[in-house]
Structure formats: structure tokens, C-alpha cells
Amino acid sequence: MDSSDVSLDRMRxxxxxxxxxxxxxxxxxLxxxxxxxxxxxxxxxxxIGVPLLSRSTRRVALTEEGRGYYAHCLRILWLVEQAGDEARSMKGAASGKVRVSCTAALGVLHVCQLIFDFQDRHPDITVDLSLDDERIDLVREGVDIALRLGPLTDSAMKLRALGVSRRLLVAAPAYLAAHGRPKTxxxxxxxxxxxxxxxxGSDLLVLEGRGGERHAITFGGRFTVDHGLxxxxxLAAGRGIAPAHHWLVDDLLAAGTVEPILADYSPPPIPLNMLIAPERAGVARVRLLADFLAEQVARIPGIAAASVR
Structure with missing residues (x-):
């Protein structure tokens, strides 16, 4: 075989x-x-004529030649996509798939609707939405855009700060009637x-008072879980008190299913960020969705500009 046998499918x-x-x-x-x-x-x-990968029974790793070839492949595949985007833009329509990762509860309750609205505007764009609260390797998973709450350590992605998610302490009226309403x-x-x-650190609840004072309270109970929903x-079942994002309980507050407690104190807001794969940021459909989400995220209850407390 020679270089004429190198195909885009093999590169991908x-x-x-x-x-x-x-x-x-x-x-x-695939x-x-x-x-x-x-x-x-x-x-x-x-x-190519050189080994690009070393294989063992447990894993596959790039050789030295493979690392250099991988970087070139990324650039080539991006140029191919960019060329297709430019050709399609001449008829005014972006198309193709965008892979999105999002914190699970936020995705189910709010981001799904934002994506539906986006697809109504861009019917030829397919969105593959992955909902997971675990920290994943976004590049390894092939994610184009990720919405993440909390501090970030993924330096391989392009970061776009969207704001902060406000939180409050809530409980059901039935719980408060049975256990008493905290006053301090x-x-x-x-x-x-x-x-x-x-x-x-969820066993230590930090609250900020209106005057800026901070309180750290040992926080425990009989129910611990790894999913916001x-x-x-x-909360709705009256099982206890929790520091909740506004977007998680906004409708429950409106219906009276839960109510705020200790209104003069609140947990610190949590940063909300968008991560974009750098080599995908210039792809038209990825850019369109990233811009749309950044613009529309303010529709989510309790999401505010980063400087707002």
C-alpha cells in the first residue's frame, strides 16, 4: 500500500x-x-509505513510517530469539515451532528428545551446529548460542547464562562411541620x-449572610445520593433539607411543594461554564449551538452573570 490508500475514514x-x-x-x-x-x-x-499505535491486551497507545501523525490528522479532518461547512453555507444551511455533554439534572430540566428550540431554528443539525454528573475526558469521549457546574480542571478545552447558578436552602412544609423550622x-x-x-465536602454546609459573614455547619442525614433529580x-417527599439550585426547584417553589428557609443566608453560587473542543470551535454547527446556548442560558431560573450574587 502507499499514501494513496490513506482515506478519511481510516484517519477518523x-x-x-x-x-x-x-x-x-x-x-x-462508529x-x-x-x-x-x-x-x-x-x-x-x-x-504510512510506520507503526502509529502500540497495542497490548489492556490498552492502545500512540507511538512517537503516531503522536505527530495524530496532530496532523486533527488538522486535516477539521479542514475537511470546514470546507463542507463553507459549501453548505452558500445555500444558507448548517448541518451535521454536534455532541453535547451536560450535568444530568440541568440537562433534563432545562437544557433539553434549549436544544429543542435550537433545532427548530436549524432543522438539519443533529444533537447527541450525553447526561452525566461524572467528570469525563471530553476529548476522549469526542464531545464538542460541554456544560459544567463547579470548578474545572480540563485544560484541553476552550472555556467560556456563562455565569453562576444561585442556590438556596429549601424543605417541604410537611418536613418543617414535623421537625421544626430552623431560625439560625x-x-x-x-x-x-x-x-x-x-x-x-457536602458534609459541611457553607452559608453566606447578607452582611458577608460565613457560617460552616456540619451537615448530614440518612439519605445521600449521586443525582440531582x-x-x-x-425534597418533594419531605425527606429533609437541601441546598438546591434555583433551576432544580423553581417549579416546586412556585407550587408550594417546597419553600425557602433561612432566607437571610444562602450557599455560595456555583460557576456555570461551557467547554468547547478547540479543534471543533470553528465548525459552523458547533459554533452556532455554542453561541445559542451562551445567549439563551439566562432563561434558566437562577442563572446570573458571574459578578452577580
Whole structure:
């Protein structure tokens, strides 16, 4: 084989294997057999004339030559997509797939509707939405755009700050009737706290007073869970008190299912950021969705500019 046998399909397969480090995962993602993935890699290496990947029983890793070739492949595949975008823009329509990752509860309750509205404007754009509260390797998973709450450590992505998510303490009227309404932060000690097990330090509740003073209260209870929607259900069922994002309980507050407590104190707001894969930021459909989400995110209850408290 020679360089004329290098195809875009083989390049795409190689790039995804390089990012995921697993042949079977890439086969599932591309909806092909693992033998097809292996064949693409073998044919590409034969055409290039050097080994691009080292394979073991547990993982696949890039060789030194493979690392350089991977960087060139990213650029080539981006140029191909860009050329297609420019050609399609001549008829005024962006198309193709955008892969989005979002915090689960925020995605279910609010981001889905934003995406529906976007697709009504751009009917030829497909959105693959992944909902997960776990921190994932966005590049490895092939994510174009991610919406994330909390501090970030992924330096490989382009960051766009969207604002902060305000929080408040809430509980159901039935719970407060049975356990008493806290009047000061100290009254929270011994109450049934609903905690997120996947948030570090959730056993210590920090509250800020209107005057800027801070209170740290030991916070515990009999129910701990790793999903925001389960906290919402527990609150509605009168199982305890929780620091909740406004967007998580906005409709429950309006219906009187839960109510705010300790109104003069609130948990610090949480940063909301958008991450964009740098090599995908210039792709028209990715850029369109990123701009739309950044503009429309203010529709979500409790999301405010970063400087607002």
C-alpha cells in the first residue's frame, strides 16, 4: 500500500482510537465491528509505513510517530469539515451532528428545551446529548460542547464562562411541620440533610449572610445520593433539607411543594461554564449551538452573570 490508500475514514478511526485508547469502544461508537476498526488501523499503518499505535491486551497507545501523525490528522479532518461547512453555507444551511455533554439534572430540566428550540431554528443539525454528573475526558469521549457546574480542571478545552447558578436552602412544609423550622444556621445541626455523594465536602454546609459573614455547619442525614433529580424527589417527599439550585426547584417553589428557609443566608453560587473542543470551535454547527446556548442560558431560573450574587 502507499499514501494513496490513506482515506478519511481510516484517519477518523485512527483519531478516535488514539483518543479513547480502546478498539471495542470505538467500534461501538462508529457502529461497526471491531474487525473493521482493526482493519482500518492496519491499512493506515501499511500506507504510512510506520507503526502509529502500540497495542497490548489492556490498552492502545500512540507511538512517537503516531503522536505527530495524530496532530496532523486533527488538522486535516477539521479542514475537511470546514470546507463542507463553507459549501453548505452558500445555500444558507448548517448541518451535521454536534455532541453535547451536560450535568444530568440541568440537562433534563432545562437544557433539553434549549436544544429543542435550537433545532427548530436549524432543522438539519443533529444533537447527541450525553447526561452525566461524572467528570469525563471530553476529548476522549469526542464531545464538542460541554456544560459544567463547579470548578474545572480540563485544560484541553476552550472555556467560556456563562455565569453562576444561585442556590438556596429549601424543605417541604410537611418536613418543617414535623421537625421544626430552623431560625439560625446553628439550628441546621441535627436536621435531616439531603446530600450529594459525588460532591466533595457536602458534609459541611457553607452559608453566606447578607452582611458577608460565613457560617460552616456540619451537615448530614440518612439519605445521600449521586443525582440531582433524586435530591429533588427527596425534597418533594419531605425527606429533609437541601441546598438546591434555583433551576432544580423553581417549579416546586412556585407550587408550594417546597419553600425557602433561612432566607437571610444562602450557599455560595456555583460557576456555570461551557467547554468547547478547540479543534471543533470553528465548525459552523458547533459554533452556532455554542453561541445559542451562551445567549439563551439566562432563561434558566437562577442563572446570573458571574459578578452577580
Amino acid at each position: 478511526t485512527f483519531v478516535r482510537v488514539a483518543e479513547r485508547g480502546n478498539l471495542s469502544a470505538v467500534a461501538r461508537e 457502529a461497526v465491528g471491531q474487525s473493521t476498526v482493526t482493519r482500518h488501523l492496519n491499512e493506515l499503518e501499511a500506507a 444556621p446553628a439550628d441546621l445541626v441535627g436536621q435531616e440533610g439531603l446530600r450529594m455523594s459525588n460532591i466533595a 433524586a435530591v429533588r424527589e427527596a
